[in-house]
Amino acid sequence: MRDESGAWENEYLCKGSVWGGAVHHLPVLPQGSRVLELGCGNGKTLSAMIGRSWDVTAIDFSFRAVAMSRMNGTLQKAEVCVADARHLPFASSMFDAVFAIHILSHLKKTDRTRSVAEAARVLKTGGLLYFSGFSTEDFRSRKGSTIEDGTVKRGSGISTHYFTEPETQEMFSNLTLEKITTERWSMRVRGQDFPRAEVQAAFIK
Numbered sequence: 001m002r003d004e005s006g007a008w009e010n011e012y013l014c015k016g017s018v019w020g021g022a023v024h025h026l027p028v029l030p031q032g033s034r035v036l037e038l039g040c041g042n043g044k045t046l047s048a049m050i051g052r053s054w055d056v057t058a059i060d061f062s063f064r065a066v067a068m069s070r071m072n073g074t075l076q077k078a079e080v081c082v083a084d085a086r087h088l089p090f091a092s093s094m095f096d097a098v099f100a101i102h103i104l105s106h107l108k109k110t111d112r113t114r115s116v117a118e119a120a121r122v123l124k125t126g127g128l129l130y131f132s133g134f135s136t137e138d139f140r141s142r143k144g145s146t147i148e149d150g151t152v153k154r155g156s157g158i159s160t161h162y163f164t165e166p167e168t169q170e171m172f173s174n175l176t177l178e179k180i181t182t183e184r185w186s187m188r189v190r191g192q193d194f195p196r197a198e199v200q201a202a203f204i205k
Helices: 002-015 044-050 063-071 072-079 109-122 164-172
Strands: 035-038 055-060 077-084 094-100 123-134 144-148 151-152 159-161 176-189 192-204
Touching: 002 123, 002 151, 035 044, 035 109, 044 055, 044 094, 063 077, 094 109, 109 123, 109 164, 164 192
Parallel strands: 035 055, 035 094, 055 077, 094 123
Antiparallel strands: 123 192, 144 151, 151 159, 176 192
């Protein structure tokens, strides 16, 4: 993770708000739930979370990403800080829910394992862990240099792992599966349609 920090800082420096568009797939949680978002980026999902009246904490290891999230006026109700998902600076059993939305995709296998263990540690018993990551069915899974099974690195220097449903269940085997699905849609580029797909899952501690 840390070895790609420069690539991510450069990505935000060059492109600004890397993540855009609407957020359509947040789970339902009670009002006032204490929620941790891993890898908040420039605040796309975070903005939607604030609208749900949750008590939100968000982290990212990119200083520029955290600065961008803090600059968003709607995020003043959230605590946003620089931190590493592999070594969370929070007490055990602190959160009602942990969101890992397109962050584990950018970690190597050993780091994914560490991050999942840390997410489970800070989650309360009975709490929800919500995951999403691009599927091996996504057309971009075949673009780039393979650095691990299912993981490719492209010209930006950022690696992306593409998941299957069985792999996702195995990754969170220390938690109880509540729901898992693969969402599929198409993206049109220059008159041609390309398949997009992501795995979405919810687990209970």
